[in-house]
Amino acid sequence: MISKFMLQDMNSFNSAIFGQDFNCDFLYLSGGLDWGNVPASHNTYNYPGQIGDTFSSTKINNRDITVEGYVFYTLSKDEQNLYLRDEWNDYAYSKIKQKKKILNELINPQHTLRFIINDYYIEGKPSSTPQYGTEEGDNNVYFCKFMFSIFCANPMFKKIVDSQTVLSGDYGGFHFPFILQDNMGYIIGTRINYLMLIVENEGDVAVGGEIKLTAKAEIVNPVIENILTGEYIKINKTLQQGEVITINTVDGEEKGITGYYQGVTRDYLQYWDFSNSWFKFEAGSTMIGYSTDNGSESELEVVVTINPAKYGLEEM
CATH class of the missing domain: 2.40.30.200 (Elongation Factor Tu (Ef-tu); domain 3)
Incomplete structure (x- = not known):
């Protein structure tokens, strides 16, 4: 109660x-x-x-x-x-x-x-x-x-803090206090890189999410795919270093695709492949993969953010 x-x-x-x-x-x-x-x-x-x-x-x-x-x-x-x-x-x-x-x-x-x-x-x-x-x-x-x-x-009841899954990205390895010692190497940061990863949805229903793509170098036509259903999202564009694409598959006014480059944010619907699907993340586990046309997957940072939704809470 x-x-x-x-x-x-x-x-x-x-x-x-x-x-x-x-x-x-x-x-x-x-x-x-x-x-x-x-x-x-x-x-x-x-x-x-x-x-x-x-x-x-x-x-x-x-x-x-x-x-x-x-x-x-x-x-x-x-x-x-x-x-x-x-x-x-x-x-x-x-x-x-x-x-x-x-x-x-x-x-x-x-x-x-x-x-x-x-x-x-x-x-x-x-x-x-x-x-x-x-x-x-x-x-x-x-x-x-x-x-x-x-x-x-x-x-539906939603979480105050969204759930985030990093398919590729950088994690800091530099922490304070930091003590320098002779003849010893130091980890300043760690990069993780997966071509496939599981996105966990602890809610009761399928939900849309935010997929953010950040180019660390030139990226050609990135694709994000739901491995289990075959649904995918392809962006028909060559991304430049520092360019960010945000794809939102949440139902309602938020759904859409935008891009950010050199301080300017604008609509990127013109690069949307019309065979795409605004796919959702099912309750439980969804296997997500990504690829590019120029084999530059290691230079693409992919972050998936969802907000699990529940019919009721255990305390009720």
């Missing part, structure tokens, strides 16, 4: 901690947090005389997350000493109103909110502003009950 999470406004970057202890900004009790589920829609077809149907496609739908909790305030020892006992309630109520103002600003239906749970996050938009208790038992000088729902168009 998840006993604490952060909710962050991705527009203003204001945030608050929701949890099950009084050290949090807002309190929710057991059963007050519903992460929802991920419904699926299955499409089928059949032929005359066929028994049953055949699946043709599956659509993964959205998720609603509901939080029901309490705005509260407890006086510290210093505050209790600062105010008279008959002033405590009024002071606490003024603090509760301040916290309600914070919650009202945070739960903005026009803004994207991010739930952060340990190493993962999920994003959505509020379905409405917060709903507060209307009875005195739920809204008084001691606490105020609230409820809000977040609509997650993408129902």
